Amino acid sequence: MTEDTRKLLDGLGTTVPSVDYKRPTPNQVFEYIRDEIISMQLLPGQKISENTLAEKFSVSRTPIREALNRLSTLGFVEVRPQRGTFVTKLSMSFILEARFIRESLEVAVVNQLAENRVDSMAMECEKILADQAKAAKKKDALLFQQLDDRFHMTLADATGFKRVGGAIELEKAHMDRVRNLSLVELTGQYEHVLKQHHAILDAIMSGSPQQAVQAMRTHMRDVFNILKIAPVNHPEFFV
Amino acid sequence: MTEDTRKLLDGLGTTVPSVDYKRPTPNQVFEYIRDEIISMQLLPGQKISENTLAEKFSVSRTPIREALNRLSTLGFVEVRPQRGTFVTKLSMSFILEARFIRESLEVAVVNQLAENRVDSMAMECEKILADQAKAAKKKDALLFQQLDDRFHMTLADATGFKRVGGAIELEKAHMDRVRNLSLVELTGQYEHVLKQHHAILDAIMSGSPQQAVQAMRTHMRDVFNILKIAPVNHPEFFV
């Protein structure tokens, strides 16, 4: 595929996704674009064309629009009528709020889990953390982050609630956009993050809500502090 | 308007809403249906026809579908392909989760406000509570609830965050659906709720995070306990 063709695809990457007829088209488009935004393959401020996407997926604008509308309500894209649809720029206040919401929920989760332990959760978490230790050794950033996702999601799901995990994942996604601006710079943090994960899990399993809450709070704030540098290194992606 | 005509409108009420050309049509439809669902004018399990709505609003199905899709992601309606769109039935586990999420956020809000007081917020809250006292005296359920909304929203907005208020409002809306099943039965609770609102505000303004958090927790659980009776009185609306 030539460089010119890539431009025609509006910067949406070269791997053309094929639609699976068994799953709803809007879902597939939604997930595809969302992942491209989170992973910074679609850059903040970049224009997204409904027509281009429609050609790319070989569908009409209708399912594309449905996907973009959902991304819009979640804050990943901004639809400006008669002007275009754009990947939202990052902003510190937005990220700060994401941390606030996420911390509120994560703290509530570990508090509940420490009060009411779930053994199956502990087993799964420990396996995830073991894998994450391997990923840290191999400096596999992508894998490490996926396992980070799964760790927090496993905690949330252990409460038995169905939507909390999704809500946490959403706020985490907004924070991950910033994190993915400079993934390589974070390799030094792996051991630190891993230690905090263990501290959270240990506090939960020892049945100490206050300790678990404190460990999660510390974890959230440390993660956020790492992100604070991003606007300095990449001001063009911030409002 | 005759009873027959009402049936033709698919139970969506008799007041035909006129679209405001200045605002996006999907937004208006979204808000209209959402409010009808929250206020129990559209009952859980009831079928919603896209075509009927399109006629009712004198628009095509396109903006209607956009509104219904948004309502679907928020859990107010359920779209079953080739079968129909239905108002979601209530479920205790869903409401319990709504309380969990809402309590997490509200607690975090008052905690932050107690640590960092905002005087303008206090002024507005006190005015709201004064009005709410009047509404309680007049046993005006609708007004009381609207002011309840505004009280919690004012607290959330005082943090300076833009999305927290909306998130709280959403979970509150799901709880209000249950509450609106038996509004009249709650008149005895007005003074109790009002007292708790004052306790929350006082704790915030006295700069005591722990007290504010505890007051909000108590408030959330008391409100939830009121809702627990609903499935017994109205089992047909629950899954």
Place this chain on the structure above:
DNA sequence: ATTCCACAACTGGCCTACAAGTCCGTCCGG
């Protein structure tokens, strides 16, 4: 009387065409 099947009515998913607004380059007049 009961079971099964075919058909008609209706649903949401998707497509195409058109409407309305924005942006930018070009051309004309000064």
Place this chain on the structure above:
DNA sequence: CCGGACGGACTTGTAGGCCAGTTGTGGAAT
């Protein structure tokens, strides 16, 4: 040379129709 008006090439918004799948009904066969 400069400035403003105009037009064309975009953008998203909306309308309306077709399609595939589901459902309920009524008639035929047992």
